[in-house]
Amino acid sequence: MTQAEITVPEGFKLHTENTSSILLPDNNEAFLNPVQEFNRDLSVACIHTWGAMMNEEKKRKWEVKQARQAKRAENPTEPKRQKIIQPEGNTVVPDVNVSNMTEEQKQPVNNLEYKEQKFVILEALSATGLRSIRYAKEIPLVSYVIANDLSPAAAAAMRRNVELNGLGEQVESVPGPSDNSAAKPKVKPAKVKVNEGDACSLMYNHRVERERVDVVDLDPYGTAAPFVDAAVQCVKDGGLLCVTCTDLSVLATVNYPEKCYSNYGGVPVRAEYCHEAALRLVLHTLSTAAARYGRYIHPLLSLSIDFYVRLWVRVGTQPNEVKRAVSKTSTFYVCSGCQAFYEQPFGRLTETVHQPSGNVNISVKAGVGPNVSDKCPECNSTMHIAGPMWSGAIHDVDFVSRVLEHVVANESKNFLTLLSTSHPPEWLVTSTAYVRRWMMWRPHC
Numbered sequence: 001m002t003q004a005e006i007t008v009p010e011g012f013k014l015h016t017e018n019t020s021s022i023l024l025p026d027n028n029e030a031f032l033n034p035v036q037e038f039n040r041d042l043s044v045a046c047i048h049t050w051g052a053m054m055n056e057e058k059k060r061k062w063e064v065k066q067a068r069q070a071k072r073a074e075n076p077t078e079p080k081r082q083k084i085i086q087p088e089g090n091t092v093v094p095d096v097n098v099s100n101m102t103e104e105q106k107q108p109v110n111n112l113e114y115k116e117q118k119f120v121i122l123e124a125l126s127a128t129g130l131r132s133i134r135y136a137k138e139i140p141l142v143s144y145v146i147a148n149d150l151s152p153a154a155a156a157a158m159r160r161n162v163e164l165n166g167l168g169e170q171v172e173s174v175p176g177p178s179d180n181s182a183a184k185p186k187v188k189p190a191k192v193k194v195n196e197g198d199a200c201s202l203m204y205n206h207r208v209e210r211e212r213v214d215v216v217d218l219d220p221y222g223t224a225a226p227f228v229d230a231a232v233q234c235v236k237d238g239g240l241l242c243v244t245c246t247d248l249s250v251l252a253t254v255n256y257p258e259k260c261y262s263n264y265g266g267v268p269v270r271a272e273y274c275h276e277a278a279l280r281l282v283l284h285t286l287s288t289a290a291a292r293y294g295r296y297i298h299p300l301l302s303l304s305i306d307f308y309v310r311l312w313v314r315v316g317t318q319p320n321e322v323k324r325a326v327s328k329t330s331t332f333y334v335c336s337g338c339q340a341f342y343e344q345p346f347g348r349l350t351e352t353v354h355q356p357s358g359n360v361n362i363s364v365k366a367g368v369g370p371n372v373s374d375k376c377p378e379c380n381s382t383m384h385i386a387g388p389m390w391s392g393a394i395h396d397v398d399f400v401s402r403v404l405e406h407v408v409a410n411e412s413k414n415f416l417t418l419l420s421t422s423h424p425p426e427w428l429v430t431s432t433a434y435v436r437r438w439m440m441w442r443p444h445c
Contacts, residue, residue, distance in 0.1 A: 006021060009023070011025060011026050012025055015034075017034075017134070019138055020134050020137055022130050022133065022157075022161040022164065022165075023160055023161060029151075029154070029157065030158075031127050031221070032127060032128045038305065039305070039308070040130070042310070042403075043131070043217065043242055044139060045403050045407055046240075046403055047135065047242070048139050049399065049402045050240045050312070051119060054117075055116050057238070058117060117141070119141060119143060120143050120213045121142060121144075121146070121217065122145075122148070122202070122206065122215065122216050123135070123146065123147050124203060125148070125149060125199055125218065125219055125227075126147040126148055126149045127149060127158075129147045129157065129161045131219065132146075132192050133165050133192060136167050136191040137167070142191070144189065145191065146195055147192050147194050148202050158194045159194050162190070169187060170187070171185050171188070172186045172188060200226070200227060200230040203216065204230050204233070207233035212235060212236040212239070213236065214236050215235075215240045215241075216234060216242070218242065218243045218244065220244070222247050224282075225263040228243075228285055228289045232289045232315055233295075237316050239314065241286070241312075242310070243286065244310050245282055245308060245309050246307055248304075248307055251264070251268055251278035251281055254268055260281065264282060265284060265388065266386070267385065267386050268281065269332070270334070270336070270384070271334055276304070277386060278309050280390040281387075281389045281390075283302065283394065284390045286311070288325075288329075294319065295316060296318060296322050296325060298316065298396065299392070299393060299395065300314060301395055301403065302394040302395060323364055324349060324362070327348065327364070328390060328391055328392035329388050330346060330387060330389065331385055331389075332386045333372045333383045333384070334384050335376035335381050336376075336383070336384055337376060337381025338376060338378050338379045340376060340379075341386075342372040343371075345367045346366075346367050346388065347366060347367050348365045349363070350363040350364075350365070351363075
């Protein structure tokens with residue numbers, strides 16, 4: 001439905017963003033922040049890229065499985081070999097080396113072809129539902145989106161906007177076997193399923209492994225801290241967790257260190273790199289919350305934009321990666337004069353490889369320190385403590401490169417629209433350059 005075909009009822013105004021149009025009540029019962037359009041644009045690009053990478057990984061595993069089945073069909077008496085867990089992540093090394101096989105050998109049993117798998121997104125705090133609607137319309141591999149909000153007014157607005165965009169449940173008439181038989185209704189499931197309720201309760205209801213969702217999006221008004229514990233439990237292994245926090249007055253200044261500690265378990269930094277420290281404080285919160293349940297995070301992209309931070313991390317379950325989390329957590333001594341900083345890791349790792357199986361055994365020892373005095377070695381100014389916070393990489397280079405490629409390929413579709421009312425004029429450049437501007441690269445990232 002085009003914008004010209006939409007009838008706007010009295011008491012509402014029409015808001016159009018990219019492919020989607022929604023009705024906003026004049027009384028502002030359902031909140032929408034137009035400035036967050038960049039956030040929504042980039043989220044569409046990141047989830048689209050993650051979905052493609054996820055399917056590539058599953059396709060490789062599927063090809064390995066098919067090749068193994070073909071090999072066993074040729075040699076039915078051959079015993080199965082032990083699977084080997086690699087040091088990084090959950091990668092399984094099979095007994096078949098696909099890279100050295102010919103195209104004929106790679107051909108799956110019964111000439112089957114891999115079918116791309118769709119995924120489910122849960123948006124815990126949807127408000128008007130615009131973000132969920134855009135995900136359903138703009139990301140091809142989305143099976144459906146669960147859009148939730150506690151407010152009855154917001155839930156009503158979501159249902160109205162879902163129907164406006166044709167994403168609700170559809171009933172189609174299907175002719176019977178003969179001309180005289182009555183038509184049978186065919187129900188097409190909703191692409192966006194609206195839920196009215198508490199966000200944490202909804203996510204806790206999806207924490208059982210078979211009920212988990214592929215993507216969870218947290219975009220609250222303020223801090224996302226109250227929702228993190230539920231979110232890290234309801235994401236599938238290898239799934240994506242998207243988090244927004246808009247309380248940079250707490251995360252990126254030292255005005256409220258007690259509030260930052262109560263929300264994120266760490267103290268902020270007063271320095272020119274305070275926004276990077278804000279990202280690391282949020283990552284520390286996600287990492288510690290996931291580790292309680294034997295899970296770990298792998299940051300894909302971490303950005304500080306205007307008044308908020310936005311992070312995209314993968315969540316997995318792997319004991320060795322949980323052990324590594326302590327070595328990726330540090331406090332920092334920050335000079336109040338020259339802003340030099342000194343890292344104090346919480347733990348040290350020693351890794352040994354068991355040669356017969358290839359398994360990696362990790363031994364963890366407590367960190368030693370302090371590694372700096374109370375005065376700065378550079379300028380003799382007073383040192384202040386910040387953290388604990390995440391001290392590992394905050395970006396995945398391969399993922400960021402693929403997101404940028406996706407953005408460039410889709411610029412003709414008005415991708416990553418920049419609003420002149422919310423960004424200084426000198427920042428209004430191409431979308432790719434804009435993303436690069438916010439990449440806070442450091443040597444160890």
